[in-house]
Amino acid sequence: MDYSPGVIEPKWQQYWEEQGFYKTVEDGKKKYYLLEMFPYPSGKLHMGHMRVYSIGDVLARFLTMRGYNVLHPMGWDAFGLPAENAAIERQVHPAKWTYENIAAMKKQQKALGISYDWEREVTTCAPDYYKWTQWLFLLFYERKLAYKKKAAVNWCPQCATVLANEQVEEGGCWRCGEIVAVKDLEQWFFKITDYAERLLADLRLLEGWPERVRVMQENWIGKSEGAEIRFPVKGKELELPVFTTRPDTLYGVTSLVLAAEHPLLDKLFTGTEQEAAVRSFVAQTRKLSEVARSSTEMPKEGVFTGAACINPVNGEEVPILVGNYVLMGYGTGAVMGVPAHDQRDFEFAKEYDLPIRIVISPPDYSLSAAEMTEAYLAQGVLVNSAHFSGMASEKAGQAIIAYLQEKGWGHGKTTYRLRDWLISRQRYWGAPIPIIYCDDCGMLPVPEQDLPVLLPEDVVFKAGGQSPLEQHPAFLHVKCPRCGRDARRETDTMDTFICSSWYFFRYTDPKNAEQAFAREKSDAWLPVEQYIGGIEHAILHLLYARFFTKVLHDAGMTRAVEPFSRLLAQGMVNKDGAKMSKSKGNVVSPDEIIKKYGADTGRLFILFAAPPEKDLDWNDRGVEGCYRFLKRVWRLVERYGDIVQAADVKAAAPDEAALALRRAFHLALKKVTDDIEQRFNFNTAISAVMEAVNAAYGYINEKEANLDRAVLAEVLEILALTLAPFAPHLGEEMWARLGKKTSVHLQAWPEYDAAVLQVENVEIVVQVNGKVRGRLIIPAGLDATAMQDRALRDERVAQAVAGQQVLKAIVVPDKLVNLVVR
Numbered sequence: 001m002d003y004s005p006g007v008i009e010p011k012w013q014q015y016w017e018e019q020g021f022y023k024t025v026e027d028g029k030k031k032y033y034l035l036e037m038f039p040y041p042s043g044k045l046h047m048g049h050m051r052v053y054s055i056g057d058v059l060a061r062f063l064t065m066r067g068y069n070v071l072h073p074m075g076w077d078a079f080g081l082p083a084e085n086a087a088i089e090r091q092v093h094p095a096k097w098t099y100e101n102i103a104a105m106k107k108q109q110k111a112l113g114i115s116y117d118w119e120r121e122v123t124t125c126a127p128d129y130y131k132w133t134q135w136l137f138l139l140f141y142e143r144k145l146a147y148k149k150k151a152a153v154n155w156c157p158q159c160a161t162v163l164a165n166e167q168v169e170e171g172g173c174w175r176c177g178e179i180v181a182v183k184d185l186e187q188w189f190f191k192i193t194d195y196a197e198r199l200l201a202d203l204r205l206l207e208g209w210p211e212r213v214r215v216m217q218e219n220w221i222g223k224s225e226g227a228e229i230r231f232p233v234k235g236k237e238l239e240l241p242v243f244t245t246r247p248d249t250l251y252g253v254t255s256l257v258l259a260a261e262h263p264l265l266d267k268l269f270t271g272t273e274q275e276a277a278v279r280s281f282v283a284q285t286r287k288l289s290e291v292a293r294s295s296t297e298m299p300k301e302g303v304f305t306g307a308a309c310i311n312p313v314n315g316e317e318v319p320i321l322v323g324n325y326v327l328m329g330y331g332t333g334a335v336m337g338v339p340a341h342d343q344r345d346f347e348f349a350k351e352y353d354l355p356i357r358i359v360i361s362p363p364d365y366s367l368s369a370a371e372m373t374e375a376y377l378a379q380g381v382l383v384n385s386a387h388f389s390g391m392a393s394e395k396a397g398q399a400i401i402a403y404l405q406e407k408g409w410g411h412g413k414t415t416y417r418l419r420d421w422l423i424s425r426q427r428y429w430g431a432p433i434p435i436i437y438c439d440d441c442g443m444l445p446v447p448e449q450d451l452p453v454l455l456p457e458d459v460v461f462k463a464g465g466q467s468p469l470e471q472h473p474a475f476l477h478v479k480c481p482r483c484g485r486d487a488r489r490e491t492d493t494m495d496t497f498i499c500s501s502w503y504f505f506r507y508t509d510p511k512n513a514e515q516a517f518a519r520e521k522s523d524a525w526l527p528v529e530q531y532i533g534g535i536e537h538a539i540l541h542l543l544y545a546r547f548f549t550k551v552l553h554d555a556g557m558t559r560a561v562e563p564f565s566r567l568l569a570q571g572m573v574n575k576d577g578a579k580m581s582k583s584k585g586n587v588v589s590p591d592e593i594i595k596k597y598g599a600d601t602g603r604l605f606i607l608f609a610a611p612p613e614k615d616l617d618w619n620d621r622g623v624e625g626c627y628r629f630l631k632r633v634w635r636l637v638e639r640y641g642d643i644v645q646a647a648d649v650k651a652a653a654p655d656e657a658a659l660a661l662r663r664a665f666h667l668a669l670k671k672v673t674d675d676i677e678q679r680f681n682f683n684t685a686i687s688a689v690m691e692a693v694n695a696a697y698g699y700i701n702e703k704e705a706n707l708d709r710a711v712l713a714e715v716l717e718i719l720a721l722t723l724a725p726f727a728p729h730l731g732e733e734m735w736a737r738l739g740k741k742t743s744v745h746l747q748a749w750p751e752y753d754a755a756v757l758q759v760e761n762v763e764i765v766v767q768v769n770g771k772v773r774g775r776l777i778i779p780a781g782l783d784a785t786a787m788q789d790r791a792l793r794d795e796r797v798a799q800a801v802a803g804q805q806v807l808k809a810i811v812v813p814d815k816l817v818n819l820v821v822r
Contacts (some may be wrong), residue, residue: 003634005598009729029069037533041101047573061725065749073507075122084429124499130431131452132516155183180289190421208566222417229410231309243331248397251385252359255337260285261328274306312409346375430493438480438487501548531564571615600727607682641737644713658708664695665715669752767818784811791817
């Protein structure tokens with residue numbers, strides 16, 4: 001019988017499902033919570049999905065065989081704009097579109113043989129899930145972490161909704177790419193800034209995260225330490241607070257620049273001859289997205305307000321401008337211009353003919369303002385700074401802060417780049433925000449017993465128009481829960497990132513109708529030992545999930561302080577050197593691979609082609625190669641499976657060839673064990689299995705008439721067991737054909753025989769300047785000096801180095817000596 005994955009794979013998938021193989025129960029074993037990021041149900045799995053699920057499944061199956069009780073669930077991040085856009089384009093309700101896609105993708109996942117506990121499946125657009133999303137909103141509201149305010153927000157005109165700062169990418173909407181504008185709206189926020197310091201400090205707990213992800217989060221949180229200084233406005237009873245990280249440069253201030261949204265700006269120019277120019281500039285600036293305004297490549301532009309302020313430390317009058325590069329959300333919305341010691345200020349001063357005053361001097365040379373071509377940014381010694389002159393920068397900065405505090409002009413302060421999380425969305429397909437507005441009672445939370453606030457199904461969608469919720473009287477109009485009079489519901493829905501910020505808690509208790517999850521269930525599983533997903537989620541999802549976990553911890557709902565102990569950010573799947581996309585015409589569908597080669601081949605290739613954290617380039621020849629390998633494995637068990645089941649497999653002591661075969665398979669077993677358990681080097685693990693299979697064929701070809709059945713039985717069992725996490729269907733079929741009565745995936749992971757790995761002698765290669773000059777049989781375990789000595793005593797090697805000086809020897813224990821000579 002030929003290898004037929006189209007027959008084998010559905011058979012075992014049905015068996016696993018009927019037997020309830022992957023249902024997780026709390027059985028007293030050491031727990032391991034393994035999770036891949038749940039997908040948005042777009043309708044079709046792509047190769048990125050296949051890669052992340054294959055990685056997770058190898059770990060799940062391996063760890064189960066290692067004796068862990070593995071929780072490996074799956075669900076659907078099901079709210080979001082694509083479903084609503086589909087409703088407009090196809091005139092189909094978002095729920096119908098979403099659930100049809102879920103059914104299709106779930107079928108694909110099962111066809112891949114992924115070992116999910118489907119009884120724990122969660123779907124974020126289901127009322128039994130978003131009821132608790134709404135309940136969590138009310139928890140945040142009660143703890144004063146949810147609030148509403150009017151704010152300048154990022155607005156996508158194509159999607160007709162606001163975007164969080166993290167959802168603006170290079171000035172465009174993260175979903176559709178449309179250029180983002182700025183708009184003033186009443187919006188809901190989560191006060192993530194209250195947790196900025198803990199989010200930053202607890203990064204030290206995440207030793208199992210990639211360093212680059214931790215650095216990205218650290219930079220996004222953006223802690224800055226410095227001083228806040230109050231600059232009195234000349235001729236007005238106003239003060240402008242300014243934050244700076246360089247108080248040592250305070251004597252070099254020659255301008256003060258405000259954000260276009262600064263609340264005091266109107267009071268500075270209204271009624272002056274600058275009013276028209278300032279209003280025009282402000283209007284143009286506010287059309288720009290914050291990303292564009294903060295870009296280092298954008299020209300720094302501004303306009304004088306006609307007002308001035310006083311530098312408190314020297315009494316100097318300083319002009320006040322409004323600039324396109326100052327953002328209200330950072331610091332205080334005002335920056336002090338020190339052009340001699342800040343490059344942005346330097347460029348701005350050159351453009352607007354502002355004075356450049358040097359107040360920090362390098363230790364070994366002098367600066368001239370007239371000759372400067374760029375700002376001097378380094379530390380140094382203060383000059384032109386009154387009684388602080390002559391002090392080193394760092395010491396002077398602290399001294400100036402103390403001086404400001406003593407005089408009542410300012411104080412030391414810590415700020416963060418992180419801003420509060422904008423969670424309002426003006427769309428239908430999301431969890432409704434559970435708030436009611438009453439003209440008499442004001443803003444009120446929906447009573448807990450009235451949750452969930454259900455999305456109405458009889459809605460009409462119009463491209464670019466208002467949210468259907470605003471036009472749905474039955475949803476909009478409601479009685480006030482306090483006074484019983486007419487009131488109205490909040491029509492904004494929540495950012496879908498809220499749904500994905502707590503789903504890993506719900507997996508621990510997915511059927512609970514009384515609470516989001518029971519603490520004892522969550523504490524039994526959290527934190528997630530291994531989380532797997534794309535690097536694109538390094539800031540958005542991962543930061544929000546960490547924030548949620550800390551809030552839930554503070555509310556006494558979980559013991560966990562961090563959600564994910566270890567993180568694997570897998571690389572992309574490319575083809576022809578570019579990311580797979582429909583527009584490039586280089587998409588390969590998992591369905592195509594499963595149909596032509598089987599799921600095991602697709603899984604094997606995607607794990608073999610590159611380490612999981614690296615980008616992978618799809619290669620059709622590589623897929624063919626993996627398929628041929630699995631057929632070779634199949635032929636081994638098909639041809640010899642019955643033989644090794646014979647009753648007399650116990651034979652005399654194995655001969656040298658059989659011992660070599662045992663050694664090859666136990667080496668492979670050790671390699672596979674170490675590579676999965678310690679390094680996630682699935683590619684090298686698979687390579688070790690391939691080498692062992694080559695050894696098996698070599699042994700069979702040599703000993704066809706006199707096979708050692710005991711050794712052959714042992715190595716075929718090892719082959720089935722080690723291959724099972726990677727190619728679960730073939731592993732299962734092999735195990736059955738070896739006469740085993742229970743599933744291969746229920747077996748204990750085999751232990752390699754350390755004794756058989758010990759050898760008395762090894763063959764080493766000897767090179768001279770990188771060229772092979774001989775092969776030697778030497779005792780195993782010799783040190784580098786002894787190996788070099790043996791190599792030099794070899795006649796052929798001695799001839800190759802005759803008359804030359806050995807500069808150094810590169811030695812690989814038990815494998816190689818490379819003599820570098822001249």
